[in-house]
Amino acid sequence: MERIITAGMFTLFFGIVCLFIGAFSTLVSNQNGYVYTWIILIALLVTGNLYFLGVLAKLPKKAGVLVPFLILALPLAGYGGSEAYINHIEIKNAEVDLTAYEPFKSGFKAASLEETSLFTVSGNVPLLDGATALYPVMASFVQAVYPEGEYPHDNPAESPMVASKTDEAYGRLAKQDVDLIFAAGPSDSQKSGLKNMEMTSIGKEAFVFFVHNSNPVESLTIEELQGIYSGKITNWNEVGGNDKEIIAFQRPEGSGSQTGLQNMMSEIPIMRPPTDQQVDGMGGVIEKASDYRNYRNAIGFSYRFFATEMVDSKGIKLLKIDNVEPDIEGIQTGKYPLTGEFYAITNGTDNPQVKPFIEWITSQQGQDLIKKTGYVPIQ
Template sequence: MEKRIIGMAAFTVAGAAISAFTVLLSMLLFQQSTYIYVGIIAAALLIFGNVLISGAFQRLSTTMKIVLPLLLFVLPLAGYGGYEAYIDHIEIENAEVDLTAYEPFRKETKAVRLEQPSSFTLKENLPELDGATALYPVYSAFVRAVYPENEYPHDNTLDSEVAVSKTPGAYNRLAAQNVDMIFAAGPSEKQESKLRPEMEQTAIGKEAFVFFVHDSNPVQSLTVEELRGIYSGDITNWEEVGGKNQEIIAFQRPDGSGSQTGLQKMMDGKKIMDPPSDHRVSGMGGVIEKASSYRNHRNAIGFSYRYFSTQMKENNNIKLLKVNDVPPDVPSIKNDEYPLSSEFYAITNGTDNPNVPPFIDWILSEEGQTIIEKTGYVPLGEN
């Protein structure tokens, strides 16, 4: 009996030391939650080993010999995995912006307005509009200035002339000619292949494609080549670009989303690495939450557009990186100094609505450009 007690004590001390070292190593080398799984397995092994040394396992019934490993290993691991999945779900559900606040004629709407009534208005045959989440505040303000006052629920593509299907949905609706015009970044190659030869995209404003990290990350600036290296998988540790010795967690968006298309264009033909499924986030707000949340990854990097990340989904736990030492601010976008500045567009696909051409002309006029500027984007012709 004494030998078993001594054996159990020695096993516990040695096992605890090895487990502590393993947990610490996993905290340094892997994603933030990996050490918890390692800790669960280590604790289960300690308990199971002591049960074996004590001889208690041999006295268990056949059923209990099967049940005990399940209780020690499977249930804790499955339970924590389920908890993580639930928290991820809650985070993403809470991450996206409530676009209802930007609906054009809603009381106390966030959509901006002109100081004077618009010189161009529509009363009937209203163009059907759709677009990207980040551009909804802009085209909602266009509607507020030009369309008759009415309810235009952003989430009702059947009954509303002004909806938000996000970039992939908006391009799908445009390709099917279910809308007259969308507001988005330029199409991906796949999206463009589905549009008619009559497709036209008219640049209406300028914006910056931005990368962000947790505020505690010491890295302040990356070059375009370094960004390409990170998203191709050639650069995997922050130490390689002047940061801490930590793995880089590079989040992405689904193919066809406006920001993922922006990433593809930034890569300039260089192959983007395939991310793990939990590193591909459906919404831009979700990417910001992933990069900013303590629960997730302080060694993460994500991407979005400047206006969305600073105005629509403001988060003090992230910081926008400079690119080639140039900050993504309004002056650098105006002067084309920020290397990832780009235009955004009003895009049509062979619409026969006669009100669309004069509407686009008005958007390009001083009044339309004023709305773009008041919303927080950069108007054209500001060099």
């Protein structure tokens, strides 16, 4: 009975100490520190009770030393391993399925003209390529003015319109394998390969950053984003969030969204991302930011339409920039600071139908299709 009373008094005293630590100690201001502190305190409490109850004294000498060690080491190792898994889990390169946007198919997901197009192409139709994020509007154009047929989005040998992603589309344009691409503006390296480039602005879009829905951060400034992607800001508590390391996903060099990041960074060098924080597919960035295993500290970037319409984005929220929403009104008025244009781009094509095609895209019908698809027209 005496040992039970002693253990009870020890538990009461230790509980008061724990409350004091929980309320005032700086050790628990950090989320990981909070967990580690309580693991240690609980381990000490359990070990102390085992000592006062005489349990440890009854064990063999080696076991009497090993048991307290295991009581502390096992939960610490388990939590530490869990954190390492969460923060460094391998990324899958998810991509959106564009099949539903292929023109002339049943259930065509992109926008369609309600009236007959005032312009059509025939015969030697222009060969098209472009960014994944712009494929729906490309498909809308093709359904409006091209001959009816099969247009597989991933087979250049069989289709005059594909979406091979921004970098490859610029490469094909440089080699004049296509007549026209639809993309954001080129990077410096892409521009060097285009000797006869002509760019026509056809619409506006927002370059957006997103986090998991559970992240308390709602808005960042351009300077804060530059700090994150230069590596100067490494913890969410530096921008009003939780005390968690920032995992800042990037895209490969030459992708449209990575070029968008470079434009935002201006002359500020972008940090080199770890291998597991660079994702080939833009859908993969969104998947990782919305995935429960990384929700506490991930940030990624994309374009508004892709992030909100083309992928399952239920797990993410778009951040405001300088407290301005990246919505259609913010894009139209130019108040959203990362608003940019996307283009119809040529490189010395000799197809006579390309020029009138681009003129039609910038006409009322073409701009209506851009608006109906979900992008923001230039007019």
